[in-house]
Amino acid sequence: MSGLNAFLSHFFVTGDPLIYASDVLIVLVSLGIIVTLTYLKKWKWLWREWLTTVDHKRIAIMYLIAAILMLFRGGADAELLRTQLAVPNNSFLTAEHYDQIFTTHGTIMILFMAMPMMFALFNAAVPLQIGARDVAFPYLNAISFWLFFFGCLLFNLSFVIGGSPDGGWTSYPPLTELGFSPGPGENYYILGILISGLGSTATGINFMATILKMRAPGMTLMKLPLFCWSVLSSSIIILFAFPALTVALALLLLDRTMGTDFFTILHGGNPMQFVNLFWVWGHPEVYIVVLPAFGVYSEVVSTFSRKTVFGYKSMVFSLLAITVIGYLTWAHHFFTMGAGASVNTFFAISTMCVGIPTGVKMFNWLFTMFRGRIQFKLPMLWTLAFIPAFAIAGATGIMLAAAPADYQFHNSQFLVAHFHMALIGGVVFGYVAGMYYWWPKLFGFSLDERLGRWAFWLWQIGFYGCFGPQFALGFMGMTRRMYTYPANMGWNTLNLVSTCGAYLMGVAFLFIGAQIVYSILKGKRDVTGDPWDGRTLEWSIPSPPPLYNFAVIPTVQARDEWWRRKQSGEAAQRAAFPAEASLQPIHMPRNSSIPFLVGLSFFVGGFGTVFHWYGMSIVGGVGILLCLLARSLQENVDYYVPVDEIKRTEIHLREGVTHGLHV
Amino acid sequence: MSKAVLTPKQGGAVHEPAPEYSHGGDVSILGFWFFLATDLLIFACLFATFVILRTHTDGGPTGSAIFDVNGFVAETFILLTSSFTCGLATFALRKGKRKAALSWLGATILLGIAFVGLEISEFIHDAAIGATAQRSAFLSGFFTLVGTHGAHVSMGILWMCSVFYQIWRRGIHPVRARKLFLVGLYWHFLDIVWVFIFTVVYMMGVV
Ligand code: HEM
Numbered sequence A: 001m002s003g004l005n006a007f008l009s010h011f012f013v014t015g016d017p018l019i020y021a022s023d024v025l026i027v028l029v030s031l032g033i034i035v036t037l038t039y040l041k042k043w044k045w046l047w048r049e050w051l052t053t054v055d056h057k058r059i060a061i062m063y064l065i066a067a068i069l070m071l072f073r074g075g076a077d078a079e080l081l082r083t084q085l086a087v088p089n090n091s092f093l094t095a096e097h098y099d100q101i102f103t104t105h106g107t108i109m110i111l112f113m114a115m116p117m118m119f120a121l122f123n124a125a126v127p128l129q130i131g132a133r134d135v136a137f138p139y140l141n142a143i144s145f146w147l148f149f150f151g152c153l154l155f156n157l158s159f160v161i162g163g164s165p166d167g168g169w170t171s172y173p174p175l176t177e178l179g180f181s182p183g184p185g186e187n188y189y190i191l192g193i194l195i196s197g198l199g200s201t202a203t204g205i206n207f208m209a210t211i212l213k214m215r216a217p218g219m220t221l222m223k224l225p226l227f228c229w230s231v232l233s234s235s236i237i238i239l240f241a242f243p244a245l246t247v248a249l250a251l252l253l254l255d256r257t258m259g260t261d262f263f264t265i266l267h268g269g270n271p272m273q274f275v276n277l278f279w280v281w282g283h284p285e286v287y288i289v290v291l292p293a294f295g296v297y298s299e300v301v302s303t304f305s306r307k308t309v310f311g312y313k314s315m316v317f318s319l320l321a322i323t324v325i326g327y328l329t330w331a332h333h334f335f336t337m338g339a340g341a342s343v344n345t346f347f348a349i350s351t352m353c354v355g356i357p358t359g360v361k362m363f364n365w366l367f368t369m370f371r372g373r374i375q376f377k378l379p380m381l382w383t384l385a386f387i388p389a390f391a392i393a394g395a396t397g398i399m400l401a402a403a404p405a406d407y408q409f410h411n412s413q414f415l416v417a418h419f420h421m422a423l424i425g426g427v428v429f430g431y432v433a434g435m436y437y438w439w440p441k442l443f444g445f446s447l448d449e450r451l452g453r454w455a456f457w458l459w460q461i462g463f464y465g466c467f468g469p470q471f472a473l474g475f476m477g478m479t480r481r482m483y484t485y486p487a488n489m490g491w492n493t494l495n496l497v498s499t500c501g502a503y504l505m506g507v508a509f510l511f512i513g514a515q516i517v518y519s520i521l522k523g524k525r526d527v528t529g530d531p532w533d534g535r536t537l538e539w540s541i542p543s544p545p546p547l548y549n550f551a552v553i554p555t556v557q558a559r560d561e562w563w564r565r566k567q568s569g570e571a572a573q574r575a576a577f578p579a580e581a582s583l584q585p586i587h588m589p590r591n592s593s594i595p596f597l598v599g600l601s602f603f604v605g606g607f608g609t610v611f612h613w614y615g616m617s618i619v620g621g622v623g624i625l626l627c628l629l630a631r632s633l634q635e636n637v638d639y640y641v642p643v644d645e646i647k648r649t650e651i652h653l654r655e656g657v658t659h660g661l662h663v
Numbered sequence B: 001m002s003k004a005v006l007t008p009k010q011g012g013a014v015h016e017p018a019p020e021y022s023h024g025g026d027v028s029i030l031g032f033w034f035f036l037a038t039d040l041l042i043f044a045c046l047f048a049t050f051v052i053l054r055t056h057t058d059g060g061p062t063g064s065a066i067f068d069v070n071g072f073v074a075e076t077f078i079l080l081t082s083s084f085t086c087g088l089a090t091f092a093l094r095k096g097k098r099k100a101a102l103s104w105l106g107a108t109i110l111l112g113i114a115f116v117g118l119e120i121s122e123f124i125h126d127a128a129i130g131a132t133a134q135r136s137a138f139l140s141g142f143f144t145l146v147g148t149h150g151a152h153v154s155m156g157i158l159w160m161c162s163v164f165y166q167i168w169r170r171g172i173h174p175v176r177a178r179k180l181f182l183v184g185l186y187w188h189f190l191d192i193v194w195v196f197i198f199t200v201v202y203m204m205g206v207v
């Protein structure tokens, strides 16, 4: 019995009521899902329609669901952290537990919330905006999703099986070497990110090829919607940045499993090399996630101001400038590590340079709104909210970029406030705006405005309430990753305010959840396919779009092609049936179970490696090879949708339109 | 795979594309170039790490103590030849000569196996004299960089076997022509990476 106990407590995390509660919750939720699916006889449906799908719209939905769940998980972590910091000398969390939670919070928010939410938007909008039937490599797209999914699952498992990582989301060695963190937590971190990172790299490749090669006839690069430009820039950075992360983590894994000495202090290892490799990815990562948000702002501002975006060419140029400069700034994350004055100067100046193209974009958005007939719908509200938040993030960023001053700000709460202003104000606001904007297109119904406004205002108040005081706390000497503080520092009130702000944001999140549930039940159906009176091609087809998106591939003449058609009266024909003679059988990829199995094999191999069970790692590795081989030998991977079926689908989709518009 | 929708190039002579580029193949080939770029960056990071750790031998064996000139020159010769035979295979396939394509591909596979075999015996020999990846940061860097390349070559061999099988059993077809072309690109890429390993790791190690 005691043997069993010892085994279990090695394997499962024991002794913490929070974790017992989550164990129970996880078991109950899983049982609930299994019972419901079995009861409703939905297993086959789930497998056929979703788990094996290669349709970009469904992949977008799966990414979105995962991202919202992870926002919840990361948000719960944040609430725990802020609860601990609410009052001095608090013992709600232990030091060790606090470390684990800020590590999982940071990692999940950036890699398992922001990235999938961004990929959800890529998948939802890009093929539709460029008039394509799918991405360039639909099958690879499915693989990317499953790699993300299983990497994320592996990471989250650490909470209940084996113990969470606690080395911070940056996971610097030698602290994270085997000698200092012997448990499986760090392995979870490495493998979870490695696996999902492979998927991200593949997505970057996929969307670059999609945008460069799959555009509808007539859509030159200078007619490409700005969101697609932002996706292209982001994908270029993914391509250049993720390999560095892969190498950094793989070498750390080798140190931990094979006993090599890349980053140890013994035997000549060099921990700084990890720090360099990490930030060669880590800094561009910020631009990877923020550029698509910029793309969303451009679309939203022009749609809801009912004007073409101001300064299109300078928008494109500044996106590309940020893409390049963003890559040259990584060392500003370790000004204090003694690289010397000239290195620090270079990185300080390059960092400040990023402000220029960003400023250009800001002014262009403002000029677009100027004299526009602005409609304050939810996507527009979040876009407007982004402007002050990002201005603060930018100003404090310049302060941090001044290398000598950084010796003061380094790793203080000032920094924590700065990067949350950027990541929440720049990235999360943009993704939420994008979610609201494309939601009716993806699902065929709109999200409720009233609940959405509640969420919006609570979130805004909470946001400034939470992070505003932290700027001051930073100046007053409170550092980052500090799990408790004495009562006599003068920090008490500010911390309490900050925690209240965090709670308000938590409530705002619940409102968004309620809004989604309410709208699923009662949301307004989008019968027109064009609920915002949009400008780009995705609004020219019914919502949700049919499997093949466009019955006839459009020919593009203008930047805002759909707007042009509406103005010139051509659009009225859309409601009518596409001319029969123009219909041709459509070539589509078949569903496949291999992407799911690839992900599963990675999961099995990864789990084995976490616990040094190499037999299991080999099983996973063989699984991956078999999947690749099976695919390589497969030739029957696509089919044609016959004209009859297209006709039937289009008539069915247009019934709603004719009823709604009385055309 | 969905079809690319492209505007036909205006003007200029219209001539038949090479078989691997027909049937929308140019999208796949572009995607593969992007993949190669990421792989190149992986090697670049490994090279950077190796260069930094080159002198960190911690009193253990140095490059000049363990590198066997005949061994790595032979490896280089074999790999360069295999790149050539691989090119001949693609060339033969374009001319529709299935048998010739298969023989050149077979030769490439055999040369690849010989390369990996030599590398493994080199590694075993190093380990036997105590030069293991655990001994020093220099050796960690060496084994990881060269080993990653070797693992890539091994993957390439497996992939070529699959392409060999497909051309052998199913004949010539644009899709398979593309597969051969892609595995060829991959193989030449590994060859180029090896030239850097040859220079930076071995040549600079023995002088
Ligand atoms: C609900 C809103 C959020 C709250 C209340 C919050 C709160 C916190 C707190 C209290 C910390 C720990 C500070 C410390 O002790 O050093 C933290 C760290 C961090 N947060 Fe957030 N956060 C929120 C949202 C986000 C989002 C959306 C992202 C990214 C997209 C993010 C990224 C990070 C990162 C990267 C860290 C650093 C983790 C580390 O030190 O390793 N947070 N956050």
Ligand SMILES: [Cu+2]
Residues within 6 Å of the ligand: A282, A283, A284, A286, A329, A330, A332, A333
């Ligand atoms: Cu940075």
